[in-house]
Amino acid sequence: MFIQLHNVNKEFTSGKNVVFSLRNISFNVNKGQIITILGPSGSGKSTLLNLIGGIDRVDSGDILIGDMNISKLSDKDLTLYRRNKIGFVFQFYNLIPNLNVYENVEVAANISKNPLSLEKVLDSVGMLDKKDKFPQELSGGEQQRVSIARALAKNPEILLCDEPTGALDFKTAKEILMLLEKINKEYNTTIFIVTHNTAIIGMADRIIRLRSGEIVEDKINSAKISAEGVEW
Numbered sequence: 001m002f003i004q005l006h007n008v009n010k011e012f013t014s015g016k017n018v019v020f021s022l023r024n025i026s027f028n029v030n031k032g033q034i035i036t037i038l039g040p041s042g043s044g045k046s047t048l049l050n051l052i053g054g055i056d057r058v059d060s061g062d063i064l065i066g067d068m069n070i071s072k073l074s075d076k077d078l079t080l081y082r083r084n085k086i087g088f089v090f091q092f093y094n095l096i097p098n099l100n101v102y103e104n105v106e107v108a109a110n111i112s113k114n115p116l117s118l119e120k121v122l123d124s125v126g127m128l129d130k131k132d133k134f135p136q137e138l139s140g141g142e143q144q145r146v147s148i149a150r151a152l153a154k155n156p157e158i159l160l161c162d163e164p165t166g167a168l169d170f171k172t173a174k175e176i177l178m179l180l181e182k183i184n185k186e187y188n189t190t191i192f193i194v195t196h197n198t199a200i201i202g203m204a205d206r207i208i209r210l211r212s213g214e215i216v217e218d219k220i221n222s223a224k225i226s227a228e229g230v231e232w
């Protein structure tokens with residue numbers, strides 16, 4: 001098993017009050033799966049993604065990635081884990097405005113131990129011909145392609161996508177989903193997609209649903225379809 005969460009708990013407090021808690025989260029994921037995480041706003045989806053990505057730490061419980069228990073890593077080793085194993089894709093791209101496409105991707109590659117060729121990555125996401133453009137010269141879908149290239153350039157084993165299509169129209173969103181599927185096939189990257197869009201579960205191997213910080217559904221998608229067939 002590639003990713004294992006055992007009884008993961010995480011609380012946020014304000015003064016003495018607990019404002020949110022993720023409770024007893026346990027699940028295992030095989031390498032190369034696409035997992036969708038669904039749930040209402042405030043149910044803990046991003047919190048869960050941040051724990052897996054080493055942006056935040058559990059209060060108790062364990063997260064194992066391969067044979068590494070990231071809950072027990074020093075801050076320095078957790079940074080290295082994040083840098084070398086994890087790619088993040090966000091709803092609003094977060095590109096650096098005064099760097100061009102190539103440079104935005106290069107920044108990520110430069111901090112990684114085992115980067116992929118920038119040309120290959122930009123070609124994979126269909127942005128090689130626009131490598132000299134700046135973010136403000138690109139459409140939302142193109143900016144998201146660049147942000148996926150940036151995540152991918154690090155050659156991550158895990159891609160964590162938080163509402164990657166949330167800001168895009170249907171056609172562009174579908175292109176991004178097809179791109180994520182292509183990456184999953186080409187690089188065997190394990191991909192988590194946090195989304196409010198239930199249509200996306202169609203292309204996932206696995207569906208995990210949260211409510212108020214707890215898992216209320218965890219199932220294998222036995223009727224998986226290609227991203228091209230996803231409709232809403």
Ligand SMILES: Nc1ncnc2c1ncn2[C@@H]1O[C@H](COP(=O)(O)OP(=O)(O)OP(=O)(O)O)[C@@H](O)[C@H]1O
Pocket residue numbers: 012013019020039040041042043044045046047048
């Ligand atoms: N650093 C923090 N400090 C305090 N509270 C936090 C912190 N991060 C998240 N929370 C709270 O934890 C709860 C869960 O947040 P989270 O972002 O994980 O939910 P979500 O399911 O991703 O929501 P959305 O769909 O709206 O993005 C929310 O009530 C949020 O306000």
